[in-house]
Amino acid sequence: MSAKHPTTEQAPPATPTWAMIRTLGLVAGICGLVIVGSYQGTYDAVAANKRIAMERAVFKVVPAARSINAYYALEGGGVAKAEGEAPAGAVNFFAGYDETGKLVGVAAEGVAKGYADAVRIMFGYDPDCGCVRNIGVVAMRETPGIGDKIAKDKEFLANFEKLDAQLNAGMSALAHEIVTVKHGSKTDAWQVDAIAGATITSRAVGRAINDAAQALLPKLVPHLDKIKDKS
Amino acid sequence: MTPSTTAKWDEFMEGIWKQNPIFVMVLGMCPALAVTVSAVNAISMGIATTFVLTCSCLLVSLMRKMVPKEVRIATYIVIIATFVTAVDYFIQAISLALYDALGAFIQLIVVNCIILGRAEAHASRNPPLVAVSNALGMGAGFTIGLFALGSVREILGNGTLFGFSLFGEHFQPWVIMVLPPGGFFVLGAWLLLFAWFERRKQAIKEAGQHA
Numbered sequence: 440m441s442a443k444h445p446t447t448e449q450a451p452p453a454t455p456t457w458a459m460i461r462t463l464g465l466v467a468g469i470c471g472l473v474i475v476g477s478y479q480g481t482y483d484a485v486a487a488n489k490r491i492a493m494e495r496a497v498f499k500v501v502p503a504a505r506s507i508n509a510y511y512a513l514e515g516g517g518v519a520k521a522e523g524e525a526p527a528g529a530v531n532f533f534a535g536y537d538e539t540g541k542l543v544g545v546a547a548e549g550v551a552k553g554y555a556d557a558v559r560i561m562f563g564y565d566p567d568c569g570c571v572r573n574i575g576v577v578a579m580r581e582t583p584g585i586g587d588k589i590a591k592d593k594e595f596l597a598n599f600e601k602l603d604a605q606l607n608a609g610m611s612a613l614a615h616e617i618v619t620v621k622h623g624s625k626t627d628a629w630q631v632d633a634i635a636g637a638t639i640t641s642r643a644v645g646r647a648i649n650d651a652a653q654a655l656l657p658k659l660v661p662h663l664d665k666i667k668d669k670s
Numbered sequence: 671m672t673p674s675t676t677a678k679w680d681e682f683m684e685g686i687w688k689q690n691p692i693f694v695m696v697l698g699m700c701p702a703l704a705v706t707v708s709a710v711n712a713i714s715m716g717i718a719t720t721f722v723l724t725c726s727c728l729l730v731s732l733m734r735k736m737v738p739k740e741v742r743i744a745t746y747i748v749i750i751a752t753f754v755t756a757v758d759y760f761i762q763a764i765s766l767a768l769y770d771a772l773g774a775f776i777q778l779i780v781v782n783c784i785i786l787g788r789a790e791a792h793a794s795r796n797p798p799l800v801a802v803s804n805a806l807g808m809g810a811g812f813t814i815g816l817f818a819l820g821s822v823r824e825i826l827g828n829g830t831l832f833g834f835s836l837f838g839e840h841f842q843p844w845v846i847m848v849l850p851p852g853g854f855f856v857l858g859a860w861l862l863l864f865a866w867f868e869r870r871k872q873a874i875k876e877a878g879q880h881a
Contacts (some may be wrong), residue, residue: 454738460736466745470752484763492766527849578770583707583827584845627757 497533500563500573501544504535510666512658517654530655535563539637540669542566545659547650553643556580558589560647562657564604566663570628571602571617571648579640587639595634595641602630604652611657619645678803680852685808691784692815693864701775702816703853709832711771712820713813718761718776722753722804723785729792734794746789747780754779760800784808815860822856823847865879 444607457595497507509521514528521531532547545564550557559577564570590594607614619642625632631648633641693696706712726749728790728799730737754794758776759771769776779785788808795803824830827847846852 458736458738459741460747463741463748465736466733466748470748473752474755477759480764485759488763515847530809582833583848584843610828 459560465564470562473477493533496561496575496577497535497546499575500546500561501533501535503537503543503575505538506529506532507535507546507665508668508669509533511663512655516658517662518607519660530651530658532655532659534666536669542663542667545574547651547655549648549649551643551648551650553579553581553641554586555582558640558643558647560644561653562648562651569603569605569660570603571599571604571652574599574644574648581637581640588634588637589644590642592634595632595664598625598631602631602648604655604656606660612650612653612663613656617645617649617652674821678800680829682810684804685806685811686814687811688866689808690811691808692818693860695784696861697787698727698782698812699857700778701782701820702783703773703850704815704858705772706820706823706853706856707848708771708830709817709821712816714761714768715772715775716809716816718757718781719784719812720806721757722750722779722782722807723809723812725753725756726750726797727788727801729804731795731796731798732835734796737794738880742790742794743786744781746786746794750785750789751780758874774835776823779820782853784812785813805864818860819853822859824850826856827852 494507498504501507510532511517511521511525511529512518512532513526516664519526519529525531527626530547530609532545533541535544535546537543545566546561547564549560549562550556556579558579558581561577562571562574565572574596579589580589581589600619603615604617605614606612610643613629615627617629617631618632619633619638620626621638622633622635631641685691689695692699692702701715702705705715726746729749730746733745754777757779761772761776788805792804792854796804819830824832826835826844827849829841834839842852844852847856
């Protein structure tokens with residue numbers, strides 16, 4: 440490098456160690472301040488944004504709700520207010536309450552592998568009928584015009600007007616697994632009719648809901664009384 | 671304009687036209703193809719890159735006399751990574767939807783060759799104001815390039831611009847344009863247009879010489 444760009448000064452034979460350490464140390468110090476500063480400066484705004492996005496997704500699937508609380512359904516059964524770190528094996532969910540503080544629905548998130556990437560689905564659970572009502576897409580990277588129809592296709596969304604999610608007699612799992620079936624072959628209330636041409640993404644939606652419901656409902660349903668009224 | 675302002679103006683224009691990162695140097699193709707599915711994404715990515723580019727070049731230029739050449743790459747990368755982290759937080763604070771749409775490409779600004787290239791080739795050899803003018807120009811040129819791709823792809827592939835419907839309900843979107851191949855098609859078309867300009871300029875110049 441220095442051979443190509445001759446300078447008037449004679450270049451020193453070797454750069455002193457302290458100069459390199461000094462520069463790297465100084466750069467690390469300045470950069471540390473910039474990173475920590477921008478993290479702390481944006482912390483509140485980022486947290487508020489995340490909360491708003493989550494609330495919007497919950498209100499979409501539990502439209503009757505006026506306020507929501509976040510809870511954990513605990514491993515051994517029972518529920519606890521979601522504060523701090525989630526206990527091992529706990530499942531995160533949201534309870535929606537109307538103006539009078541009465542429980543009107545539960546919302547939870549499920550994830551399954553779609554065509555391009557993970558499809559994250561928020562779904563509403565209606566404790567009165569034991570069914571899934573309304574879904575919302577939290578995140579997906581499905582093909583525009585094909586897989587992304589799961590968010591808008593009216594026929595597909597009609598599956599989630601009253602999708603059966605009753606528990607079996609022992610309350611250990613769903614009485615019927617929620618499955619996605621080929622377009623036009625839905626026969627039972629716990630089946631999801633796939634979108635023609637977007638079967639893989641439709642299956643991901645069914646699987647996301649089934650997995651999340653299987654994990655959450657057996658822990659939650661026997662203890663629904665505890666969250667019946669807003670505390 | 672004083673001579674020094676003119677010089678800075680020239681530095682700024684360099685990146686917009688003569689050395690446009692997208693259309694002339696064909697650099698930074700990874701974000702240029704990946705996030706330009708809509709005009710909003712394209713402009714946001716352009717602004718984020720411009721911010722990182724300008725801040726990094728300013729700091730590199732300020733420190734240019736005390737960075738031994740043995741540690742310069744390490745120094746530049748740490749500086750660039752710092753501003754990328756900062757911009758990552760800023761975007762999360764502004765809009766989570768935008769953050770999700772840009773995805774990993776915000777973090778990948780670290781390895782955008784325009785930025786390291788500018789730091790190494792320009793900012794490390796020029797005083798701060800000149801370096802910043804050049805960086806702003808390069809950033810603006812990059813943003814214009816991304817917008818040229820993003821707007822065309824959004825109009826053809828979605829029938830909208832900045833989310834506003836242009837052709838009414840009966841428009842059948844040309845979906846391939848918002849898929850990865852569409853990025854190559856549109857980029858190719860733009861490069862063709864610029865190559866044609868270049869040819870024509872050359873031809874006019876030669877015709878002038880013969881006359």
